[in-house]
Amino acid sequence: MKVIEISNLHKTYSESELEVRAVDGITLDFEEGEFAAIVGPSGSGKTTLLNMIGGLDVPTSGEVLVGGSLMSELKDSELTDFRLNNIGFVFQAYNLIPVLTVKENTEFVMRLQGKKDEECEKRSNELLKAVGLEERINARPVKLSGGQQQRVAVARALAAKPKFVLADEPTANLDSKSTETLLEIMERLNREENITFIFSTHDARVVKKARRIITLEDGKIINDVRKNGGE
Amino acid sequence: MIASIAWKNVWRNKSRSLVVVFAITLGTIAGVFVAGMMNGWVAQRIDSVIYTELGHLKIQNPDYLINEESQYSLPDIDSILAFCETTPGLENYTTRSKIVSMATTAGGSTGVVLKGIIPEQEKRVSDVYLKILPNGGDYFETKSKLPPVVISGKTAEQLRIKNFKITQQVLDSLTRQEVPNELLEKLKPLIDTRFDTEKKFKPAVQKVWHPNEIRKHGPALMRTASYLKTRSKITFSFTKQDGQIGYQTFQVCGVYKTTNTMFDQMNAFVKQEDLAYATGMDMNQFHEISIVLPENTKDANLLKNRLAQKFGHLNVMTWKELAPDAGMMADFMDVYYYMIMGIIFFALAFGIINTMLMSILERIKELGMLMAIGMKKKKVFQMIMYETVFLTLTGSLIGMALGGLLIAITGTTGLNFSSVAEGFEAVGWAAIVYPSIETSFFIGVTFLVIIIGILASIIPAKKALKLKPVEALRIE
Numbered sequence: 001m002k003v004i005e006i007s008n009l010h011k012t013y014s015e016s017e018l019e020v021r022a023v024d025g026i027t028l029d030f031e032e033g034e035f036a037a038i039v040g041p042s043g044s045g046k047t048t049l050l051n052m053i054g055g056l057d058v059p060t061s062g063e064v065l066v067g068g069s070l071m072s073e074l075k076d077s078e079l080t081d082f083r084l085n086n087i088g089f090v091f092q093a094y095n096l097i098p099v100l101t102v103k104e105n106t107e108f109v110m111r112l113q114g115k116k117d118e119e120c121e122k123r124s125n126e127l128l129k130a131v132g133l134e135e136r137i138n139a140r141p142v143k144l145s146g147g148q149q150q151r152v153a154v155a156r157a158l159a160a161k162p163k164f165v166l167a168d169e170p171t172a173n174l175d176s177k178s179t180e181t182l183l184e185i186m187e188r189l190n191r192e193e194n195i196t197f198i199f200s201t202h203d204a205r206v207v208k209k210a211r212r213i214i215t216l217e218d219g220k221i222i223n224d225v226r227k228n229g230g231e
Numbered sequence: 232m233i234a235s236i237a238w239k240n241v242w243r244n245k246s247r248s249l250v251v252v253f254a255i256t257l258g259t260i261a262g263v264f265v266a267g268m269m270n271g272w273v274a275q276r277i278d279s280v281i282y283t284e285l286g287h288l289k290i291q292n293p294d295y296l297i298n299e300e301s302q303y304s305l306p307d308i309d310s311i312l313a314f315c316e317t318t319p320g321l322e323n324y325t326t327r328s329k330i331v332s333m334a335t336t337a338g339g340s341t342g343v344v345l346k347g348i349i350p351e352q353e354k355r356v357s358d359v360y361l362k363i364l365p366n367g368g369d370y371f372e373t374k375s376k377l378p379p380v381v382i383s384g385k386t387a388e389q390l391r392i393k394n395f396k397i398t399q400q401v402l403d404s405l406t407r408q409e410v411p412n413e414l415l416e417k418l419k420p421l422i423d424t425r426f427d428t429e430k431k432f433k434p435a436v437q438k439v440w441h442p443n444e445i446r447k448h449g450p451a452l453m454r455t456a457s458y459l460k461t462r463s464k465i466t467f468s469f470t471k472q473d474g475q476i477g478y479q480t481f482q483v484c485g486v487y488k489t490t491n492t493m494f495d496q497m498n499a500f501v502k503q504e505d506l507a508y509a510t511g512m513d514m515n516q517f518h519e520i521s522i523v524l525p526e527n528t529k530d531a532n533l534l535k536n537r538l539a540q541k542f543g544h545l546n547v548m549t550w551k552e553l554a555p556d557a558g559m560m561a562d563f564m565d566v567y568y569y570m571i572m573g574i575i576f577f578a579l580a581f582g583i584i585n586t587m588l589m590s591i592l593e594r595i596k597e598l599g600m601l602m603a604i605g606m607k608k609k610k611v612f613q614m615i616m617y618e619t620v621f622l623t624l625t626g627s628l629i630g631m632a633l634g635g636l637l638i639a640i641t642g643t644t645g646l647n648f649s650s651v652a653e654g655f656e657a658v659g660w661a662a663i664v665y666p667s668i669e670t671s672f673f674i675g676v677t678f679l680v681i682i683i684g685i686l687a688s689i690i691p692a693k694k695a696l697k698l699k700p701v702e703a704l705r706i707e
Contacts, residue, residue: 056603056701077607084605091704095600099239111232112605156604 004030009062022048024219033194037210045219046200054166055079088157090167094149096141103137109160127155147178164196171203183209237617251586252626259630262575266568267638267666273560275661280557285550286356286521287531293546304516325356326517332469338391343499347506356523367486368461378505379484383495392463395432395456396425404455410448459486472511479509490661576683587691599703615692620684627680638666
């Protein structure tokens with residue numbers, strides 16, 4: 001079942017007299033439960049495409065239909081609500097809330113949704129166990145390694161049981177071991193919870209794990225390959 | 232959850248927040264203490280107006296207000312007194328006869344209003360009997376051949392019945408007041424010399440003490456070395472009931488001092504029967520009835536209206552009408568205290584806004600992330616508002632606690648403004664202030680702080696709300 005449909009998407013930035021076509025006529029769709037990587041060199045439009053799928057950025061033209069909602073028709077506050085209830089984000093720089101503990105960071109999105117304490121607690125315990133951080137629930141992000149912080153970010157992204165997880169260069173700041181662990185966790189959660197994962201990356205290790213690889217260059221898709229079972 | 236994050240955010244940059252908290256604390260202490268001091272002053276002034284000078288209500292003949300002649304006394308006095316006796320709230324009354332007179336002694340003369348009172352009745356309404364100076368005699372207790380009069384210390388000075396003499400007891404008392412021994416040694420040549428006036432005493436002291444020593448210890452010396460010549464005779468002249476000029480010599484039985492020099496200068500008290508005898512007035516000829524209401528009946532207007540209804544031909548006035556300055560203070564001081572606090576917090580608000588703006592600028596990326604993962608702008612606004620309110624509230628709560636403590640301490644010990652007392656007392660203000668403040672003031676200030684906090688959060692919050700998540704996330 002198609003859960004994301006993108007048709008003829010354009011995003012143009014005007015910098016002084018120079019016009020930059022970050023995304024140039026992309027048409028693309030994703031099936032439910034995909035584990036896909038968008039790859040390409042820097043400036044190829046990966047992050048811009050991901051931001052438009054996540055409703056963080058507005059296309060110059062074209063349409064993005066996510067989970068049946070046409071993103072361009074949603075107002076600012078509706079988009080925020082949509083992201084809260086449907087999308088989990090994982091950022092390159094982890095972006096955890098420094099004043100909160102690992103557990104509080106994980107529960108944050110659920111708390112925004114107004115979920116009850118027991119439900120938040122149960123889910124965060126379950127996820128922190130899944131990402132191997134059950135021993136560090138009361139630690140502040142500053143006390144964790146980069147890999148551990150990104151695992152917390154993944155737990156946070158998955159806490160509210162989103163339909164999609166958009167991860168922008170999630171392994172860019174991680175060493176090989178941390179990357180390996182993180183990818184295994186995400187792959188397992190993708191299988192177990194049938195959540196659609198889309199990465200923007202130029203990390204070969206991510207590409208190796210992904211079951212679909214979309215290659216961009218100058219804002220255009222130059223290759224879209226599906227593998228059987230990844231690897 | 233938002234409140235909890237906001238509280239943690241306040242302490243993200245501890246030193247910066249502590250500087251702001253410290254500034255707010257100092258500002259609050261200053262505001263609370265100034266308000267407490269003003270309130271103590273006003274409370275003392277109002278207390279003095281009601282319980283020393285005027286009472287809550289005063290009944291007079293309207294003609295007496297236009298022309299203060301003894302013939303304009305209260306008509307039908309028996310029915311007024313009967314009404315007061317039987318009406319709850321009006322039982323504490325006193326009757327007074329008044330006559331304008333000139334007091335004369337061998338040393339000087341001054342104009343005073345002689346008030347004919349019934350001492351025991353007067354004590355129910357006015358506490359002048361508690362204000363008799365040390366060594367200033369008593370309040371109509373000692374029997375004398377001549378009719379007794381109670382005058383003020385100020386009148387005693389004007390009539391030169393106040394002398395100065397340095398005795399061994401005076402030196403002992405000064406030692407207790409921590410005047411250095413070497414200065415006391417210098418005073419020894421003056422021992423047992425009597426000075427009739429302050430004018431004669433001061434130059435004698437100036438010969439033995441250095442100006443700096445006089446500045447520091449002079450007030451204590453003047454206070455301790457002065458003594459009142461009670462039992463002095465004063466002749467009062469006045470217009471008698473028949474229009475002739477009359478004279479009567481009274482003997483000083485007591486000397487009082489209130490916190491209001493004007494009141495002191497104007498009023499001398501004699502027994503009503505003595506005044507009636509001297510002026511030819513009837514024994515039940517009174518010019519005013521002063522009433523003090525019981526503790527639980529503070530609404531003077533209500534009883535004023537009842538009296539006015541019953542005795543329409545008389546003039547009934549409340550203390551607020553009789554002393555409009557004190558009345559205005561009673562009504563508007565609360566507003567004034569809040570204005571002081573408002574001005575202080577308004578100034579502090581700029582510092583708070585600045586700190587919050589810095590705090591926002593430092594975490595633009597984080598705010599972008601919060602909005603990206605689904606935190607609505609309303610909640611972002613709420614979080615910043617809480618942060619500002621918490622920051623302001625922390626400083627002001629500490630400030631209120633310390634300010635309250637300062638008021639509690641100085642409220643017991645009193646603040647002595649004796650060095651400028653003459654100026655204060657000339658306009659009716661006490662020289663020793665006992666700061667005090669109502670608990671409701673602290674509650675009011677807390678609300679004020681919350682409002683200021685909310686207002687101060689608007690600019691930083693607007694700055695945060697203008698952020699676009701996608702742009703904020705790009706910031707390194």
